Amino acid sequence: MNVLVIGGGGREHVLVYKLKQSPLVQKIYCAPGNAGIAQIAELVNVAPTDVEKLRSFALEKSIDLTVVGPEIPLMAGIVDGFKEAGLTIFGPSKAAALLEGSKVFAKNLMKRCHVPTAQFEVFSSLDDAVNYVKTRQRPLVVKADGLAQGKGVVIAQSTEEAVQALESLMEERVFGSAGEKVVVEELLQGPEASVFALCNGADAVILGTAMDYKRAFDGDQGPNTGGMGSISPHPLIDRAMEEDILETIIKPVLRGLMEEGIPYTGVLYAGLMLTQEGPKVLEFNVRFGDPETQAMMPLLESDLAQLLMSTCIGNLSAVQVQWKQEKCVCVVAASKGYPGHYQTGFPINGLGNVRDALVFHAGTTFDATGNVVTSGGRVLSVVATGKSYEEARQKAYKEMEKISFPGMFYRKDIASGFD
Template sequence: MNILVIGRGGREHSLIQKFSESSQVERIYAAPGNAGMEKQAIRVPIQETDQDGLVAFAKENQINLTIVGPENPLLDGIVDRFLEAGLQVFGPTKAAALIEGSKHFAKQLMKKYDIPTADYQAFTDASQAKEYIHEQGAPIVVKADGLAAGKGVVVAETVEVACETVDDMLLDGQFGEASREIVVEEFLQGTEFSLMAFVKGEHVYPMVTAQDHKRAYDGDQGPNTGGMGAFAPAAHIPWDDYDYAVESILEKTASALVAEGRSFTGILYAGLIQTDAGPKVIEFNARFGDPETQVVMPLLANDLAQVIVDVLADKDPNLTWFEQACAGVVVASAGYPGKYQKDVCLPQWAEHGVFSIHAGTENDGDKYITSGGRVLLVGAVAPVLETALASVYRSLKPFDDHYGFFYRKDIGRLVQAKP
């Protein structure tokens, strides 16, 4: 098989590493990719948004399967274009991807089909939103309706902060088109976790659980990011709650999308919270999570290419998992998720006993330099989580004394949702 992976981040590099293990895969292409992918894939200088260029490349290079990593191309309808061209692609159509593209749509769907989530109201008028916030009190959550690169969610500890956030989003256009509408929802207390599944129509094949660490700094402090590290499985989630999440959330959502004429194919990602009343949905994504993919894929015992081929053919892929733990820690550019400097040279880190997933790197001769906020993830697999984490943190020591980078020192601890 010739495989094309669309994207340039850590999620895509992790998928490429997994595809590279397959005896069925001859060539892997990454469009546009990053420097770290060059060990396993051929980089193609085509942007994720260039649908004409990507379709033409897939035809000219006899691509057997295309995987779309990032959310923006999905919402732009790239899967629809590939399907129209008769090309095999794994990902949701534009209509199905709306479950990530609009939080209001996702909330409406969950309410209609009785899928457990927080109570909410959606607003385009700032004064009405603030009136609702005063009625509900704090803590309370304010979300931009559309895509905001993982930064469009504010958990407000006070009514004042919540109202300021409303002004930022609705009046000042903080996230542009994405915040023309907002969702204000109740704050849920509990432990967050992620659950992804391979989906086609009403067929749902769940993966192991994972837990992401969104806040920038130790102690779960600072602004939300795209993810500073993760571990899998989230062993603190009881099996009964896992089964409930699969049946009452993932399977019901897949069926709901079919019923709405938006049948979903691809990866359905549920960001969940373990409450006293059981798991509830915080958000849905329409693609592999990042950085959860980086710690879930190493635990998959199956050939990933065969899994996707089976799912597309309506066959049960019979997923099997290594009974081990995987942990990954993200190294980020100083200043992230705010302004940060690019073209900073990375120190040499130890790679014995760990794996490295690149997210924001380019080449400068024989060295790597930064090109993004999240630079790379270093991960490890071990019989227990503590051993995996020890290997990762030992490898990351060269970054400790470098002004240009930072990483969290407490990945692997349970993350409680908090205001």
């Protein structure tokens, strides 16, 4: 097969790495890719949002399978456009991608399908929302309806904080149209978990689980980020809980979408809170997680290309997902200032010295002389496996010490406290 992977971050690097191991795959292209992906695939200088150009490229190169990494092209309808042209593409339709694109759509669907989630109310009027939060117990969670680069969620410890969050979203429109509607919900307590399922219509199979570290600094301090590290499998989720999540969360949502005439094909990522009453949904994403995918894929023994093709053609009943009986730890190295303002263009040293771990590039590119330099907030991740979380953790940190660039920082506590 000729395969096209869309995106240019760490998630796409690990997907390309895993797809390349498949005997079914002959050639891999990646649009736009990064300096790490360039070593194992042919880069295509097309933006993930340029659906027309990507479709033309896929037709011209006889692409047999396209895998979409980021959410924006999915919400722009890339899957619909590719399918109209007779191309096989892994990911949900524009209508199904609303599950991530609209918090209101997702929450209302969960309510209708009796999927466990936080109690909530939806508002399109600032006055109504303010009056509501004044009558509720604190803390509360205020969420922008639309996409806000992962920053549209505020945990308000007081009424003042809740009102301030509502005003910035609905009046000041800090995230534009994403704040036209808001969701106000109760704050769930417990450890977070990421669960990934391969889905086709009403059929689904659990792909894997992971724990993500969202805050910038050790001890879960500092601002929220896209993710500073992850571990897989999730230490608190066993087979029985996986099955429970599949039956009480994933499948009811898929059936609910089918009833609305929106079959879901692709990977469904459930962000969960493991509460005392059981797993409850925080949010859904309609693509592979980043950096969770970096921690999951090195443990996958099954052929990823075969899994993705089987999902696309609706043959999930025959799918067996096989995993190595090991643990995996992913540590992200970021640019000074991330997730706020940061500088780029710094040379990255020591990449060739890493021996006992994998390095997946995210924000990297080449300078005029062909050297690898930084080009993003999250620059790369070091990923190691071991018999225990502690063994994998030791390996990852030992190898991370070999890499350096000006302003580089990373959390030192990923996977600490397990085993």
